[in-house]
Every structure is written in structure tokens, then in C-alpha cells.
Amino acid sequence: MLLTNLLKTSTFRLAVIYLALFVTSVIALLGYIYWNTAGFLARQTDQAVEAEIQGLAEQYAQGGLPLLVHTVIQRSRDPRQSLYLVLDPRGNVLAGNLDSKPAALQGPDGYVEFNYQRRTMEGVERHAARARYIELPEGFFLLVGRDVEERRNIESLITASLIWAVALTLGLGLIGGLIMSRNMLARLDDINRTSREIMRGDLARRIPVSGTGDELDQLAGNLNNMLEQIEALMMGMREVTDNVAHDLRSPLNRLRNRLEVTLMKPASEADYKDVLEKTISEADHLLATFNALLSIARAEARSSREAMVDVDISALVLDAVELYEPVAEEAELTLKADVPEGLKLFANREILSQAIANLIDNAIKHGRKGEEGGEITVKAALAHGRVVLSVSDNGPGIPEADRARVLERFVRLEASRNTPGSGLGLSLAAAAARLHNGRITLSDAEPGLCVTLSLPV
Numbered sequence: 001m002l003l004t005n006l007l008k009t010s011t012f013r014l015a016v017i018y019l020a021l022f023v024t025s026v027i028a029l030l031g032y033i034y035w036n037t038a039g040f041l042a043r044q045t046d047q048a049v050e051a052e053i054q055g056l057a058e059q060y061a062q063g064g065l066p067l068l069v070h071t072v073i074q075r076s077r078d079p080r081q082s083l084y085l086v087l088d089p090r091g092n093v094l095a096g097n098l099d100s101k102p103a104a105l106q107g108p109d110g111y112v113e114f115n116y117q118r119r120t121m122e123g124v125e126r127h128a129a130r131a132r133y134i135e136l137p138e139g140f141f142l143l144v145g146r147d148v149e150e151r152r153n154i155e156s157l158i159t160a161s162l163i164w165a166v167a168l169t170l171g172l173g174l175i176g177g178l179i180m181s182r183n184m185l186a187r188l189d190d191i192n193r194t195s196r197e198i199m200r201g202d203l204a205r206r207i208p209v210s211g212t213g214d215e216l217d218q219l220a221g222n223l224n225n226m227l228e229q230i231e232a233l234m235m236g237m238r239e240v241t242d243n244v245a246h247d248l249r250s251p252l253n254r255l256r257n258r259l260e261v262t263l264m265k266p267a268s269e270a271d272y273k274d275v276l277e278k279t280i281s282e283a284d285h286l287l288a289t290f291n292a293l294l295s296i297a298r299a300e301a302r303s304s305r306e307a308m309v310d311v312d313i314s315a316l317v318l319d320a321v322e323l324y325e326p327v328a329e330e331a332e333l334t335l336k337a338d339v340p341e342g343l344k345l346f347a348n349r350e351i352l353s354q355a356i357a358n359l360i361d362n363a364i365k366h367g368r369k370g371e372e373g374g375e376i377t378v379k380a381a382l383a384h385g386r387v388v389l390s391v392s393d394n395g396p397g398i399p400e401a402d403r404a405r406v407l408e409r410f411v412r413l414e415a416s417r418n419t420p421g422s423g424l425g426l427s428l429a430a431a432a433a434r435l436h437n438g439r440i441t442l443s444d445a446e447p448g449l450c451v452t453l454s455l456p457v
Contacts, residue, residue, distance in 0.1 A: 015177030
């Protein structure tokens with residue numbers, strides 16, 4: 001089963017394709033080497049024969065047949081690789097180191113290839129030869145050739161090397177492909193096994209990383225980051241569900257009880273009107289909570305990026321300040337704006353406007369009312385390619401240990417339990433920062449809290 005799985009993997013198929021290309025390249029390269037080497041040796045043999053024939057022709061031209069026979073006799077005493085044979089018209093051997101005329105026929109190039117018996121120190125050996133026939137006047141015959149046994153051995157050696165090279169390349173390539181496929185299959189099995197465990201509900205599982213830093217490690221790292229984000233979203237969804245059930249149960253119970261009590265006893269028109277007004281107020285609070293949750297969900301799902309446009313941040317902040325000035329005055333606070341003109345940002349106007357409004361509203365709720373010099377400051381500036389928005393109040397602030405926690409949904413510290421709100425204002429601001437690839441920071445305003453949004457232009 002393991003071998004079958006290995007053979008079915010895309011890694012093995014890619015290895016086979018690469019092996020086929022490599023073997024083809026090896027065959028072409030070795031074939032080219034063989035063709036050039038064999039051709040060179042053949043040309044060298046033919047050139048040596050032609051040189052011998054040219055030399056003997058000069059001897060024949062100078063002294064006729066007697067000088068030719070004499071020269072062949074002398075050269076045959078130490079023939080090395082050369083072969084000679086001179087025959088008279090009756091076929092008798094006059095000179096040379098061959099016993100008889102070969103029976104082979106001439107080829108188109110005028111050469112003849114044959115085997116002959118060669119005497120050596122070890123005895124008689126059968127060698128291959130290549131020669132040319134030359135017909136002399138009056139029926140005499142001359143053969144000049146070369147022993148090509150050594151050349152044939154070299155060609156056979158090259159051919160054998162070519163076959164072994166191809167066979168070894170195929171064998172080692174297949175073994176390498178199996179090893180590569182096995183390693184790849186093992187790592188993919190880890191990914192598949194982890195995926196199955198995650199699908200069964202174990203969201204804490206992560207894909208193993210080998211530490212080599214290769215593309216599979218990069219894939220595993222990206223998948224693990226994705227799984228962490230999915231787990232965080234799932235945990236956030238559970239928390240939201242729990243918080244919604246907990247935080248909305250009380251106002252819904254109050255709304256129901258108020259209506260039930262009103263119906264249980266006789267009531268005047270004024271009583272009904274008062275109950276309806278309180279019911280509408282509770283319903284508005286519930287709708288505001290759900291709208292805030294929807295805004296946070298849209299921001300975190302990045303679907304709101306489709307509504308990104310160029311926004312005049314200066315005008316957006318000043319409009320929010322102008323809107324909340326009456327609210328600040330009622331709370332006996334001063335709302336100030338320090339915003340230069342012409343600040344531009346590519347942003348979602350609705351989400352960003354709501355985040356700024358939430359920050360100002362939180363500052364008003366938690367600012368110290370009626371104290372001399374009690375003010376809320378809204379600032380905006382451009383720094384290092386980022387628009388920096390900050391809202392500072394003079395309230396009690398938030399302890400450093402709780403600053404990360406208050407950015408979560410429905411989190412309200414003990415000091416603000418009696419303050420109206422749902423605990424979603426800072427959550428929406430944090431979601432808006434993430435939507436715009438920015439960041440939100442909470443710091444000490446001495447006294448009070450300073451919330452800063454840093455958004456890239």
C-alpha cells in the first residue's frame with residue numbers, strides 16, 4: 001500500500017518526468033560523444049590508409065613494381081597496425097603481411113572491412129581490419145589497410161559505458177524519486193492527519209514544522225497562522241455568543257417585565273406612554289448593540305474594504321467633534337480639536353467615523369465632570385506616512401494590565417459598571433484599526449486615558 005501510494009504521488013510523477021528529461025539529455029550527450037569519438041577514430045584510420053597509399057604510389061612511380069614490392073616487404077617487417085598485400089595476376093603473394101586476399105566486397109566509399117588472423121606472442125588472434133583495394137597494371141593487385149581491432153574495442157567500451165550510464169541514471173533516478181516521494185508523502189500525511197483532527201473539532205492542533213525553511217515549512221507556517229486566526233475567530237464567536245446572551249438578557253428581561261407589569265394592573269394613558277417610551281429606549285439600546293456587533297463583524301471580515309474611498313480625515317474628525325460638543329457641555333466638559341486641514345486617508349468612511357465617535361463618546365462618559373480644566377482633546381496629525389488620531393480625557397484611566405483586555409467585546413471594568421454602554425466602543429475602534437492595517441494603543445494621559453489610532457495613508 002505504501003509503494004502504491006508513493007507511485008501515485010505527484011512528487012513521484014514529477015521525479016519521473018524530470019528523470020526522463022535527464023536520461024534523454026544523458027543519452028544525447030553520450031551519443032554525441034560516441035559519434036564524435038567513433039567518427040574521429042574512423043577518419044584517423046582512413047587518413048592513415050590514404051597516407052600509406054600515397055607513399056606507395058610515389059614508390060611505384062619511381063621504380064615500378066619491383067620497388068613497390070621491395071617497399072612493402074620492408075614495411076611488413078614491422079607493420080604495427082598497417083596491413084599490406086601484393087598479389088600477381090595468378091593470385092600468388094609477392095609481399096605483405098596477409099596470407100590471402102580477403103573475400104569481403106568493397107563498400108560505396110571504396111573500403112572493405114574484414115577479419116584476419118594476426119600472429120602475436122601469445123599465438124594467433126582474430127582481428128578486424130579496414131583496407132582499400134588497388135588494381136595495378138598487368139593484373140597485379142595491391143591492398144593497403146589498418147588493423148581496427150583496438151578502435152572497435154574503444155567503440156565497444158564507449159557503447160557499454162553509455163548503456164551502464166543510462167541504466168545507472170534510471171536506477172538511481174527511480175530510487176531518488178521514491179525517496180523524495182516518501183519524504184514528501186510523510187510530510188503531506190502530517191498535514192492531512194492534522195487537518196482531519198481539526199475537522200473533528202480539535203482546533204488547537206497545528207501542522208508540524210520540520211525547521212528546514214523550505215516551501216512546505218512556509219506552507220505549514222501559513223496554515224498554522226490561518227488556523228490560529230480561525231481559532232481566535234471561533235473563540236471570539238463563542239465569547240460574543242456568551243456575552244450577547246449574558247449582556248442582552250438583562251435588558252430583554254427588564255423590557256418584558258415592564259410590559260408584563262403594565263398589563264397586570266390598570267394604567268392610565270400617561271402610564272402606557274411612559275412604559276412605551278422606556279421600551280423604545282431599551283429597544284434603541286439593543287439595536288445600537290447589535291449594530292455595533294455587525295460593524296465589528298464587517299470590519300474583522302474585511303468585507304468593508306470594498307467600500308474604501310479617499311476620506312478627508314480633517315473634516316471627519318471636526319464633524320464628530322461638532323456633533324459631540326453639546327453632549328460634552330452637558331457633562332460639564334470642554335471638547336477641543338487640534339486637527340490640521342487637508343489630512344487624507346484611503347479608508348472606510350462609515351467604520352472610521354463610527355470608531356472616532358465611539359472614542360469621543362467614551363471619553364465624555366469617563367471624563368471627570370465639572371472639574372476645573374476638565375477637557376477632552378481630539379488630535380490628528382500626519383507622521384511618517386501615517387495618520388495618527390488620538391482622543392484624551394481626564395478620567396480615571398485604565399490600568400496597564402487591563403488595556404489589552406478592554407479591546408475585547410463586552411468587556412467593562414468594574415469602575416465603569418455604572419456608566420451607560422455595552423463595552424463595544426473600544427472593540428469597534430480596534431476592529432477599525434485592523435481593517436485599515438493600522439494599530440490602536442492605549443496610554444496614560446496623566447490623568448486620564450489617551451487612545452491612539454495609527455493608520456497608514
